[in-house]
Amino acid sequence: MSNITSKNLEIVNQAIDDLWEEELLFLKSIGSFESTLGNEKETQIFIKKHLDDMNLTTTLFSPDPKRLSAYENYGKPEWDYEDRPVLVGEWKSDGEKLGKSLILQGHIDVVSAEPKQLWEEDPFIPTIIDNKMYGRGILDMKGGVAAAIYAVKALQKANIKLGADLLIQTVIEEECTGNGALALLDKGFVADGALIPEPTELRGIHSQLGVMWLRVKVKGSGAHVERAEMAQNAINKSTILIQALEDYRKHINAQPKHPDFTHHSHPLNVNVGVGYGGDWPSSVPNEYTFEARVGFYPGTDPSDVQEEVKQWLLKASEQDDWLKENPPEITFFGFHALGYTISKDSELFNRIASAHKKTTNEEMESLAFTATTDLRAFGEFGIPATCYGPSGANMHAPNEYIDLDSLKTVTKTIAAFILDWCKENN
Ligand SMILES: [Zn+2]
Structure with a gap:
């Protein structure tokens, strides 16, 4: 079984290399939308089409604050949710459940690119210079969204059938309330574990404020x-x-x-x-x-x-x-x-670390993060979750960029983690 898996992992990694130019193009495309608060819809529609083409079952809906206000992590909005959807694409496993189901989640909302005159390039025309891609939200965290989607795409290209359901969720309002993450979980789009590829410089978050x-x-x-x-x-x-x-x-x-x-x-x-x-x-x-x-x-x-x-x-x-x-x-x-913690001894954390090691030959470092992410929403639903994602710099500042080598590493680590967590169905 493990031999088959490692052979398949080679095939999947080859598929990630083959799909690399397409992954970059996809990241450039979603990075060109100015998806600040209230302007997320076009990005979600674009991603939905992409997930539909991958034969995932997609659901798109706008959060309903009335349903969400009872949650501890509910953030009080001062705006409405009309035409501001969250998105989920489900890749259902046909056979018996051999592994554990998984959510790959990422936020597509970005903070303002102002003051735009301090950028070397247009923040919404993503530009590659010296193996870095520049643009608002490219690091935080459209890069992670691209990695999650292309990890799944590579598994499909390698004809892998998963032994448990896999869900790709793209959400809004990670940068202000976290209500987007809550909305999907509240609607029943839950799983046995979750990974958010926020930009952690290839470290796993075990604690956040x-x-x-x-x-x-x-x-x-x-x-x-x-x-x-x-x-x-x-x-x-x-x-x-x-x-x-x-x-x-x-x-x-x-x-x-x-x-x-x-x-x-x-x-x-x-x-x-x-x-x-x-x-x-x-x-x-x-x-x-x-x-x-x-x-x-x-x-x-x-x-x-x-x-x-x-x-x-x-x-x-x-x-x-x-x-x-x-x-x-x-x-x-x-x-x-709320803050959030996950034990470094937990199965999910260990399996991410082992996927990282398969990809890089190095031990994964852990990170206590001095800000917040959507992890806390999974915490409220009792779903073990962590963040592991790419490197770069200048989040929430001019000249934000992602390091593209790290993006490929993350794509491969996510694929290896999916194989290990969800298992394969022959
Ligand atoms: Zn983020």
């Missing part, structure tokens, strides 16, 4: 600058609270660390990412709003962190005469994401 978002609205009392001494400047007042968040960041990193993150000097990031308010340099702004992201350890309830941060900011407000009387309005939206 939780994340939550908040919005702080600070009121002032505006006036023309000549009477500014009578007014309260909302932007100036906001700096008190932004400084308080900086103090909070230092405070939480000075606490004892979660065992998975002890090697990290500063695991918990607090980031003020958005600010808006005021409309004229010579007017005192009436209102200023900023939005921030807070990280926390696995095992912590995001609602507890929300309460802690709220109390921290209100306490800082007490120190200022104006803010004491006019406390900020603090609300929570988007990420309400």
Whole structure:
């Protein structure tokens, strides 16, 4: 049996080499869609056609927040889901179940490419230079989506019949709520294990942080600058609270660390990412709003962190005469994401590591990740899952790129993992 498998693995790896130019073209194609929040549909339709051509049974639907709001990881959206589908393609196994079923999941939403003038190339015309492909979302994580699809395509080309069902899922909102991942699992598209080829530099994630978002609205009392001494400047007042968040960041990193993150000097990031308010340099702004992201350890309830941060900011407000009387309005939206852990001794983690070794002849390193991924959705459904994906640089920044050698390695590792996890049906 194992001899047959390793012989088949050679055939499959040859198929991945033969399909390589096509895989690159596919990645360029999906990378050319500007699939930011609200603009994901075209990408999903394009991928659906591709999965249909592979004879997978495809289902495309838009998430229904009413169905999802009961989940712990549900992120509160401030937008609707019309024409914003998630997609699944099922490759059903015909015979008896010999192995375990598997989900290969990837997100096709990307963050904004602004400021676009800082890019060397157009972020939505993916360009290959020196064996790197540049473009927004090429690394995070359209490359991983291409790897998953072409691993499956290579198995089909090698005439492999799997001993368990395999599902390819492409989702939206990994970058803001995680509701896309929940929507597919909630509809019953579940399996015995899951792999997300997020860009991990060929490492397996065994632990990741939780994340939550908040919005702080600070009121002032505006006036023309000549009477500014009578007014309260909302932007100036906001700096008190932004400084308080900086103090909070230092405070939480000075606490004892979660065992998975002890090697990290500063695991918990607090980031003020958005600010808006005021409309004229010579007017005192009436209102200023900023939005921030807070990280926390696995095992912590995001609602507890929300309460802690709220109390921290209100306490800082007490120190200022104006803010004491006019406390900020603090609300929570988007990420309400639990941390996630999987044992390095678990079967899924070991089988990914062994697939990595078959491909590279090296031991797989593990990674405690200081941000979030959709892994937590699988955690909520009790499905063992990890991330393992390509290398590159500049995620969420100008000149994002993927290292193409690593993409081929990931494609081969995924194929080897599928054979090992799902088994073959003769
Ligand atoms: Zn990602």
